[in-house]
Amino acid sequence: xxxxxxxxxxxxxxxxxxxxxxxxxxxxxxxxxxxxxxxxxxxxxxxxxxxxxxxxxxxxxxxxxxxxxxxxxxxxxxxxxxxxxxxxxxxxxxxxxxxxxxxxxxxxxxxxxxxxxxxxxxx
Amino acid sequence: xxxxxxxxxxxxxxxxxxxxxxxxxxxxxxxxxxxxxxxxxxxxxxxxxxxxxxxxxxxxxxxxxxxxxxxxxxxxxxxxxxxxxxxxxxxxxxxxxxxxxxxxxxxxxxxxxxxxxxxxxxxxxxxxxxxxxxxxxxxxxxxxxxxxxxxxxxxxxxxxxxxxxxxxxxxxxxxxxxxxxxxxxxxxxxxxxxxxxxxxxxxxxxxxxxxxxxxxxxxxxxxxxxxxxxxxxxxxxxxxxxxxxxxxxxxxxxxxxxxxxxxxxxxxxxxxxxxxxxxxxxxxxxxxxxxxxxxxxxxxxxxxxxxxxxxxxxxxxxxxxxxxxxxxxxxxxxxxxxxxxxxxxxxxxxxxxxxxxxxxxxxxxxxxxxxxxxxxxxxxxxxxxxxxxxxxxxxxxxxxxxxxxxxxxxxxxxxxxxxx
Numbered sequence: 001x002x003x004x005x006x007x008x009x010x011x012x013x014x015x016x017x018x019x020x021x022x023x024x025x026x027x028x029x030x031x032x033x034x035x036x037x038x039x040x041x042x043x044x045x046x047x048x049x050x051x052x053x054x055x056x057x058x059x060x061x062x063x064x065x066x067x068x069x070x071x072x073x074x075x076x077x078x079x080x081x082x083x084x085x086x087x088x089x090x091x092x093x094x095x096x097x098x099x100x101x102x103x104x105x106x107x108x109x110x111x112x113x114x115x116x117x118x119x120x121x122x123x
Numbered sequence: 124x125x126x127x128x129x130x131x132x133x134x135x136x137x138x139x140x141x142x143x144x145x146x147x148x149x150x151x152x153x154x155x156x157x158x159x160x161x162x163x164x165x166x167x168x169x170x171x172x173x174x175x176x177x178x179x180x181x182x183x184x185x186x187x188x189x190x191x192x193x194x195x196x197x198x199x200x201x202x203x204x205x206x207x208x209x210x211x212x213x214x215x216x217x218x219x220x221x222x223x224x225x226x227x228x229x230x231x232x233x234x235x236x237x238x239x240x241x242x243x244x245x246x247x248x249x250x251x252x253x254x255x256x257x258x259x260x261x262x263x264x265x266x267x268x269x270x271x272x273x274x275x276x277x278x279x280x281x282x283x284x285x286x287x288x289x290x291x292x293x294x295x296x297x298x299x300x301x302x303x304x305x306x307x308x309x310x311x312x313x314x315x316x317x318x319x320x321x322x323x324x325x326x327x328x329x330x331x332x333x334x335x336x337x338x339x340x341x342x343x344x345x346x347x348x349x350x351x352x353x354x355x356x357x358x359x360x361x362x363x364x365x366x367x368x369x370x371x372x373x374x375x376x377x378x379x380x381x382x383x384x385x386x387x388x389x390x391x392x393x394x395x396x397x398x399x400x401x402x403x404x405x406x407x408x409x410x411x412x413x414x415x416x417x418x419x420x421x422x423x424x425x426x427x428x429x430x431x432x433x434x435x436x437x438x439x440x441x442x443x444x445x446x447x448x449x450x451x452x453x454x455x456x457x458x459x460x461x462x463x464x465x466x467x468x469x470x471x472x473x474x475x476x477x478x479x480x481x482x483x484x485x486x487x488x489x490x491x492x493x494x495x496x497x498x499x500x501x502x503x504x505x506x507x508x509x510x511x512x513x514x515x516x517x518x519x520x521x522x523x524x525x526x527x528x529x530x531x532x533x534x535x536x537x538x539x540x541x542x543x
Contacts, residue, residue, distance in 0.1 A: 012136035015341055052347040052360065053401040068405060069351040104129060
């Protein structure tokens with residue numbers, strides 16, 4: 001089964017990290033990710049830029065409305081996500097705990113994926 | 124990450140909002156700061172045991188406010204608040220306070236705090252020092268190191284700034300629309316000053332001063348969070364991100380300045396550039412251009428060019444033309460001349476800057492640029508005179524060294540260095 005791990009954290013806090021702290025977190029996450037990748041369990045991973053860079057399209061009206069900023073004003077923001085392949089919720093939780101040790105604070109929302117199209121973009 | 128490291132970044136993140144609310148409550152910068160300090164001390168004691176509160180800023184405001192009131196009461200020999208009451212009430216009161224904070228326009232609080240730091244009565248250096256101390260929470264020692272002055276001198280500078288603020292009678296009522304717009308503009312200028320204080324530096328000082336650039340970006344994002352639809356704040360944030368993205372390429376191994384054209388673009392920070400591009404894209408949609416957006420757009424053109432020779436100089440020329448109309452200044456014309464030299468040749472560029480001589484005679488970049496243009500036109504003797512003048516006006520040894528490279532290229536019996 002494919003799962004998404006949606007990473008929430010207070011971006012005011014992550015933006016207050018020093019470069020060294022940020023690098024340290026990314027390095028620790030990298031270790032976990034590398035192992036998952038070797039096991040063939042890791043799909044796309046993304047770290048999102050701050051919500052100040054976000055734009056929201058409200059498409060519940062005609063014409064759709066373009067709004068600066070994230071969709072929801074929340075205390076913790078969606079800052080990134082992983083796509084994983086795992087046998088069970090227990091396994092994803094275990095992976096999430098491991099990632100959480102590398103990057104404490106905030107929350108991970110685990111969401112089973114209904115449709116996954118890996119796509120292809122030139123990098 | 125250890126508990127204390129985690130707590131310290133949480134406290135840093137909550138600082139502007141907490142201090143801003145405490146400032147509104149006590150109407151005194153020192154009291155607000157002390158109250159926040161006390162709240163932080165209590166957080167360091169309580170959080171490792173009890174875990175962090177649901178709303179960190181509300182907790183700090185509440186605890187800070189109580190602590191300061193408590194100490195005030197003690198000072199007037201009134202019955203102090205029982206400590207237990209203070210702690211046990213907290214979980215209930217916290218939710219109510221969080222709601223209250225959401226309801227009051229906390230944006231105005233933070234804007235006021237930022238504005239206090241850039242009050243027109245304060246000279247630029249005091250504005251920057253005060254913002255770094257009060258809003259960012261850098262220690263006096265850190266700020267002193269960044270400014271290359273002694274700790275005592277910085278302490279004095281900050282104290283002086285605070286007492287001026289105290290006398291300035293800044294209104295604590297919610298600002299009107301015009302006043303709010305003026306405050307935003309003043310804060311934008313102050314944040315840019317903070318950035319420049321870190322940016323105009325020598326390679327050897329990158330660590331201490333580079334931190335100011337990072338801090339300015341954080342302040343800029345804070346302001347953008349408060350005013351997410353304000354295109355000039357997007358422009359400012361983008362501009363700072365583009366400039367900071369180039370930090371690693373600005374000096375070579377010997378600490379010599381590397382011009383934009385010669386920088387190794389692989390050293391540029393792609394993430395900051397991506398964020399800057401996203402912001403400038405967003406800003407343009409508002410069709411309310413302003414000087415920071417235009418400057419960011421110019422920086423974006425450099426950031427987009429994979430190689431220096433791919434730079435769209437014609438577009439840069441146009442943008443500088445726009446900037447000249449928005450805020451006429453000889454320095455902007457001088458910058459435009461660099462683009463003009465690329466598009467239409469050095470003769471046109473030189474004709475453009477010659478009339479600026481009287482205004483920019485004491486300006487390093489004027490003579491450096493003029494020398495480079497003269498050199499391109501094959502007028503080496505005149506170029507040498509211009510370069511000598513530039514060296515005499517250089518702000519840093521790195522700038523002087525850069526001009527000497529030009530002089531070395533002219534070769535012969537260069538008088539380089541004679542004026543150093």
